[in-house]
Amino acid sequence: MPSWFPLSVRSFGTENRPTDRPVAPRDEVYEYIIFRGSDIKDIRFVEPPKPQPTLQGGLPNDPAILQVRNETFCIPQDFVFNIILFLSALRP
Numbered sequence: 001m002p003s004w005f006p007l008s009v010r011s012f013g014t015e016n017r018p019t020d021r022p023v024a025p026r027d028e029v030y031e032y033i034i035f036r037g038s039d040i041k042d043i044r045f046v047e048p049p050k051p052q053p054t055l056q057g058g059l060p061n062d063p064a065i066l067q068v069r070n071e072t073f074c075i076p077q078d079f080v081f082n083i084i085l086f087l088s089a090l091r092p
Contacts, residue, residue, distance in 0.1 A: 009033050 013025040
């Protein structure tokens with residue numbers, strides 16, 4: 001009984017094919033999976049998706065993004081407290 005040994009494989013599960021034991025797709029990529037040759041009914045070879053260019057910080061290269069700033073912006077806590085006091089004093 002022949003076996004087949006593909007490398008770097010991903011399981012797409014039973015893909016809504018009729019079966020008594022459905023299998024969900026998996027995101028993991030396996031080094032290999034050993035199949036019994038008589039169980040293979042359909043096989044497809046697909047290319048992995050090409051990596052998409054990203055902006056600084058890992059954001060997608062989206063033309064709607066005009067600028068990215070990775071620095072953390074901190075407001076001192078006493079400044080926030082003073083603003084709250086000021087705003088509460090303005091209330092009638």
